[in-house]
Amino acid sequence: MNWNFIIFSLVKLAVIVGVVQGLVAYSVLAERKISAWIQDRVGPNRTAPPFMKYVPVIGPFLTRLGMFQPLADGLKFLLKEDFTPAGVRKIYFWLAPALAVIPAMLTVAVIPFGSNLGAQKMVMADLNVGILYTFGIVSLGVYGIVLAGYAANSKYPFLGGIRSSAQMISYELSMGMSVIPVLMIVGNLNLSAIIGWQSTHGWLVFFSPLSFFIFLVASFAETNRLPFDLPEAETELVGGYHTEYSSMKFALFFLAEYSNMVSSAAMMVTLFFGGWTLPFWGLDQPATSLLLGVAHILVFMVKMLAFMVLFIWVRWMFPRFRYDQLMDLGWRRFLPLALFNILVTAIWMWLTAK
Amino acid sequence: MGLPDILFYIFAALTLLCGLLVVANPFSRSPVTSAMFLVLTIISLAGLFVLLNAFFLAAVQVIVYAGAVMVLFVFVIMLLDLKEEERRHIKAFGFVTGVVSVGIILSVFLKSIGSTAKLALPAAANASTAGESDTHALGMLLFTKYTLPFEVISVLLLVAMIGVITLSKKDLK
Numbered sequence: 001m002n003w004n005f006i007i008f009s010l011v012k013l014a015v016i017v018g019v020v021q022g023l024v025a026y027s028v029l030a031e032r033k034i035s036a037w038i039q040d041r042v043g044p045n046r047t048a049p050p051f052m053k054y055v056p057v058i059g060p061f062l063t064r065l066g067m068f069q070p071l072a073d074g075l076k077f078l079l080k081e082d083f084t085p086a087g088v089r090k091i092y093f094w095l096a097p098a099l100a101v102i103p104a105m106l107t108v109a110v111i112p113f114g115s116n117l118g119a120q121k122m123v124m125a126d127l128n129v130g131i132l133y134t135f136g137i138v139s140l141g142v143y144g145i146v147l148a149g150y151a152a153n154s155k156y157p158f159l160g161g162i163r164s165s166a167q168m169i170s171y172e173l174s175m176g177m178s179v180i181p182v183l184m185i186v187g188n189l190n191l192s193a194i195i196g197w198q199s200t201h202g203w204l205v206f207f208s209p210l211s212f213f214i215f216l217v218a219s220f221a222e223t224n225r226l227p228f229d230l231p232e233a234e235t236e237l238v239g240g241y242h243t244e245y246s247s248m249k250f251a252l253f254f255l256a257e258y259s260n261m262v263s264s265a266a267m268m269v270t271l272f273f274g275g276w277t278l279p280f281w282g283l284d285q286p287a288t289s290l291l292l293g294v295a296h297i298l299v300f301m302v303k304m305l306a307f308m309v310l311f312i313w314v315r316w317m318f319p320r321f322r323y324d325q326l327m328d329l330g331w332r333r334f335l336p337l338a339l340f341n342i343l344v345t346a347i348w349m350w351l352t353a354k
Numbered sequence: 355m356g357l358p359d360i361l362f363y364i365f366a367a368l369t370l371l372c373g374l375l376v377v378a379n380p381f382s383r384s385p386v387t388s389a390m391f392l393v394l395t396i397i398s399l400a401g402l403f404v405l406l407n408a409f410f411l412a413a414v415q416v417i418v419y420a421g422a423v424m425v426l427f428v429f430v431i432m433l434l435d436l437k438e439e440e441r442r443h444i445k446a447f448g449f450v451t452g453v454v455s456v457g458i459i460l461s462v463f464l465k466s467i468g469s470t471a472k473l474a475l476p477a478a479a480n481a482s483t484a485g486e487s488d489t490h491a492l493g494m495l496l497f498t499k500y501t502l503p504f505e506v507i508s509v510l511l512l513v514a515m516i517g518v519i520t521l522s523k524k525d526l527k
Binding site: 092127128129132133135136137138139140142143146147149150158161162165166168169172176189 | 386390393397400409410413414416417420421422425426428429432433488489
């Protein structure tokens, strides 16, 4: 047994989970603040612990930004009554929130979020089949939603569950197809190798912009975010698949949705925007000092946060698709487009090979 | 006994147990429960693939079967709103055909286990190096040595797909 490896892995695990949870909490706040700005409101601006008003300048400033709102929200979720309606299928009702959260948390394991700090590579598991691992885990995430709809034993959640299973399967296909040109260009399934390729040749978004576009749209559908949030369409289905849930179980579905957002933003940065590299200031090679290692992590975080903001921004700018439009878009527009993209990339590679 | 051995026994036991619970669950006759145990069986099979260093196969197993095929199963079961199945009486004909087909499959397994036992040692020695690029090796084999079977299988899938579309369309023009 290599104790060094175990200890460092545990530390990395704790830090990653902590950072993702923190990101989730504060992306909810960001969601509320950005939606408020877009709709010309103020957003959460007064939640604060009692002693904050005695802290000069910084106290009121943080309060106005709503910095303490996520803490209050979390506390409220924990303290609310955990109500189980009478007619539900108990086992699935308890299982579904866990099944939604676990895959959402597992996806970040293979994403390289920095080059290295000292001798430690900044990735949990540097798998040879990194991308396939992510797709596998993401495809399991649908069970949480489907079972939640099934367990509730009532009509609206059931419709939400049915919708989500059809939607996620349809868009998983386009998502998988959209990444194939990337794999063809790089010739490796390992995410670190994909970043390495991008640091020498340039970001993949310039080589295969169509791939990026399809991946972006499909990831909106996979995370059930607004242009495609049919499984929880509030105006039609009350709350969709989580109508019957309350308290922390409800919060777990939220956690899953935002963790999925974090991991798909991280995937997009890794696959198309060079991961932790920047083409200038010598940031494109694995770090040789601690300072450079930290800089790489910061670069990754900034890129990822930009995508998080995009996710939130889109939610408040576009209306929801109708269900038949969603299916039409997935099967009759994006799937042929993705196949065409593979063909074009193959021809391009064949022509430039000589 | 190292960690891989212990993990092998855990995954093998999980596979068998969940497989049994798919068809003969004493606690629940709900089709959704059976489907979920089938998902668990598939995932534990993927675990066995990982122990064999076949990471690509493990990932594909999860993506295709657990992630797509079984979701469709659950989707159909939920859409048809199947109620709990009643305990059916086993008919003599069904029993005989069942025993015969299990016997045939078992004999095939025994034969293949017997023929691979001799190969086991060199394979284990190669495993550490083969795991590096098994995806690449698999792709090369599929498109060189096994091109014909690969294409035949894809034609078979195409035929099945066309068949389904023909059957599900009520009035053909």
